[in-house]
Amino acid sequence: MSLYRDEGVVLRTQKLGEADRIVTILTRRTGRVRAVAKGVRRTSSRFGARLEPFTHVDLQLHAGRSLDVVTQAETLHPYGEALVSDYPRYTSGMAMLETAEKLTSGEKEPALRQFLLLVGGLRTLADGSHDPRLVLDAYFLRSLAVAGYAPSLDKCARCGAEGVRSFAIVTGGMVCGTCRTPGAASPAPPTVALMVALLRGDWDAADASETRHRTECSGLVAAYLQWHLEHGIRSLQHVERV
Numbered sequence: 001m002s003l004y005r006d007e008g009v010v011l012r013t014q015k016l017g018e019a020d021r022i023v024t025i026l027t028r029r030t031g032r033v034r035a036v037a038k039g040v041r042r043t044s045s046r047f048g049a050r051l052e053p054f055t056h057v058d059l060q061l062h063a064g065r066s067l068d069v070v071t072q073a074e075t076l077h078p079y080g081e082a083l084v085s086d087y088p089r090y091t092s093g094m095a096m097l098e099t100a101e102k103l104t105s106g107e108k109e110p111a112l113r114q115f116l117l118l119v120g121g122l123r124t125l126a127d128g129s130h131d132p133r134l135v136l137d138a139y140f141l142r143s144l145a146v147a148g149y150a151p152s153l154d155k156c157a158r159c160g161a162e163g164v165r166s167f168a169i170v171t172g173g174m175v176c177g178t179c180r181t182p183g184a185a186s187p188a189p190p191t192v193a194l195m196v197a198l199l200r201g202d203w204d205a206a207d208a209s210e211t212r213h214r215t216e217c218s219g220l221v222a223a224y225l226q227w228h229l230e231h232g233i234r235s236l237q238h239v240e241r242v
């Protein structure tokens with residue numbers, strides 16, 4: 001058994017036995033870690049509420065053969081406090097935590113950029129400076145990009161042609177008239193511009209968007225994310241062959 005230190009965001013907790021929990025944490029250096037927090041469900045727990053979802057914690061862990069064990073936890077940022085009292089922010093935050101777990105495929109595979117995106121996303125949600133839906137869509141688009149699934153938005157995802165008007169999830173983003181497949185969406189140009197702004201982190205442009213374009217953007221981004229989480233890259237290659 002060896003001790004190590006890291007910092008991370010608590011993604012999820014599961015009960016273990018009478019008083020313990022298994023805590024899933026996305027850490028800065030170690031990647032996604034599952035660790036046992038002993039006695040955490042007792043009111044006298046020395047961890048208090050520090051190992052609850054959303055909390056950014058500084059940790060000391062014992063590396064175990066199957067599961068690691070949390071030996072110390074200090075709160076760096078209690079993002080959950082700002083989120084639990086606001087339903088739109090809370091649900092956006094929960095979706096971020098779930099996505100962070102799914103887009104970091106293996107345990108203990110370093111995922112620094114995913115960690116930084118998650119911390120940045122939770123911080124922005126908690127400070128209330130932007131529409132939670134925009135914060136969530138920006139997080140989805142950027143974490144997909146880090147995972148290698150950035151949608152093509154300015155050129156055809158299949159042939160590279162310009163002048164794209166349709167959004168085809170399976171093809172990988174915007175497509176031209178020639179490559180358009182049945183069922184492709186035809187988003188309004190400002191909706192596509194909003195997706196570009198969110199992917200780039202251009203908040204001035206994103207904040208100036210209209211509600212109907214935000215709604216259309218959210219629908220497309222959610223469908224695109226869902227497709228990639230369910231199919232992964234192997235299925236994408238299969239579609240390309242067909």
Ligand SMILES: [Zn+2]
Pocket residue numbers: 156157158159160161175176177178179180
């Ligand atoms: Zn094309």
